[in-house]
Amino acid sequence: MTVKNLKFASIIVVILMTAVTTGSTQAYPEFLRVARVRYKAQNCMFCHTQPAGGEGWNERGTWLVEEKKRRNAEKVDVDWLQDYKLAVQQTPPARPAPQAGQTVRAAAYKAPDDLDFRAASIISEGVRLHAELFSLKSNAGKKLPTIIQAHGWGGTAAGFRWDSLQLARAGYLVINFDYRGWGESDSRMVLTKPAPDWNDTAQMREARTFTAEVKEVRGVVDPLEMTTDWFNAIHWAMGEPMVDTDHIGLRGSSYSGGHVIYVAARDPRIKAVVSQVGALDSRPRSNPLAGSVENQLNVAYQEATQRARGDSGYPAPFARVIGNLIGAPVRDHLFQYHPVEDAHRLTNTAALFIVAEKEELFDNKDHAKLGYERIPHQNKRYVEVPNITHYGIYTTERNRAIQLAIEWFDQYLKK
Numbered sequence: 001m002t003v004k005n006l007k008f009a010s011i012i013v014v015i016l017m018t019a020v021t022t023g024s025t026q027a028y029p030e031f032l033r034v035a036r037v038r039y040k041a042q043n044c045m046f047c048h049t050q051p052a053g054g055e056g057w058n059e060r061g062t063w064l065v066e067e068k069k070r071r072n073a074e075k076v077d078v079d080w081l082q083d084y085k086l087a088v089q090q091t092p093p094a095r096p097a098p099q100a101g102q103t104v105r106a107a108a109y110k111a112p113d114d115l116d117f118r119a120a121s122i123i124s125e126g127v128r129l130h131a132e133l134f135s136l137k138s139n140a141g142k143k144l145p146t147i148i149q150a151h152g153w154g155g156t157a158a159g160f161r162w163d164s165l166q167l168a169r170a171g172y173l174v175i176n177f178d179y180r181g182w183g184e185s186d187s188r189m190v191l192t193k194p195a196p197d198w199n200d201t202a203q204m205r206e207a208r209t210f211t212a213e214v215k216e217v218r219g220v221v222d223p224l225e226m227t228t229d230w231f232n233a234i235h236w237a238m239g240e241p242m243v244d245t246d247h248i249g250l251r252g253s254s255y256s257g258g259h260v261i262y263v264a265a266r267d268p269r270i271k272a273v274v275s276q277v278g279a280l281d282s283r284p285r286s287n288p289l290a291g292s293v294e295n296q297l298n299v300a301y302q303e304a305t306q307r308a309r310g311d312s313g314y315p316a317p318f319a320r321v322i323g324n325l326i327g328a329p330v331r332d333h334l335f336q337y338h339p340v341e342d343a344h345r346l347t348n349t350a351a352l353f354i355v356a357e358k359e360e361l362f363d364n365k366d367h368a369k370l371g372y373e374r375i376p377h378q379n380k381r382y383v384e385v386p387n388i389t390h391y392g393i394y395t396t397e398r399n400r401a402i403q404l405a406i407e408w409f410d411q412y413l414k415k
Helices: 005-027 028-037 059-071 080-090 156-168 201-205 225-236 255-264 291-306 368-372 391-394 397-413
Strands: 115-124 125-138 143-148 173-177 186-190 216-217 242-255 270-276 350-356 381-383
Touching: 005 350, 028 080, 028 216, 059 080, 115 156, 115 225, 125 156, 143 156, 143 225, 143 397, 156 173, 156 242, 156 350, 156 397, 173 186, 173 225, 225 242, 225 255, 242 255, 242 397, 255 270, 255 350, 270 397, 291 381, 350 368, 350 391, 381 397, 391 397
Parallel strands: 143 173, 143 242, 242 270, 270 350, 350 381
Antiparallel strands: 115 125, 125 173, 186 216
């Protein structure tokens, strides 16, 4: 190709690229024009994740999509952005990603002046869990009804700080914690090389101390380990001076909305639970987001066999293998986790289920609704929040969700 032809070809490429970019951007010309004038938008990234717009929305864009559904409107109206500004002022961002550096660590976090805040360590099967405690300064030294909470699939304690502030201002001691391998908690360790051999048979009966090379298990979703962490958080709370041990409640959201049912069914010390947009069954038939039943079974058992034989380790940290959820699961453990089957055991625990009307990750009738129906007493409530999908509970309806939780805990933990 001659220099002249090369230059001509380069010009054609530039023109084509410009045309593609311009065409994509022009998909929303009027919206963008008004947003530039009224809200100082620079380009489509005001609402989208790409300068040319298209699929993929940032937090503002996601809010607009949810608002369109809530209003049952044919298209998004740029004037709604004024309501978005108000919503952001009232409701802080939810579901911070668990990767280090994306949230304020506890050591740097400053709670409002009316609240006491401190970090603590919980030991769960030898692993240090990070916990955060919130309470009103005016309640210092008092025994308080206590709410223990942890986030769901891919979430961390930092994502529940705003919720903790509201619960603490309602008169509760609030304990947030991170699961092992998530947030600011330590991780379970696995040996990367064989342990040293024993010198004699007598040494086999001793617990040795030795130096080893290990690898952390981080950013992996294992419901059996997560629920064990919940039990140990409760055990830890029982020794905390400000905890009223006769008035303890649990609050979970999304995947942990199932954890609180699982745990309360096995710990009679729990007086009330709030399960918010909860997933109560991880078996294949109730987990369509993970693929067909046959494929889930094949992949899970293949991975389990490879781990058991030492041919592979745990999933990569914070991998996205099921939809856009952060954290790959230990799949065979999912099959052993179905708290919907435990709901009938909540004989003395008051249970509130809050669900999204347009839940898209699973079918509510197989999860919260079925769990609610199986609880054998009347100290239960099922609330369907209209016109929102799963993540709407963390944005437009977050205030409503926390108010429902406070009212429920007030009814059953302040008697």
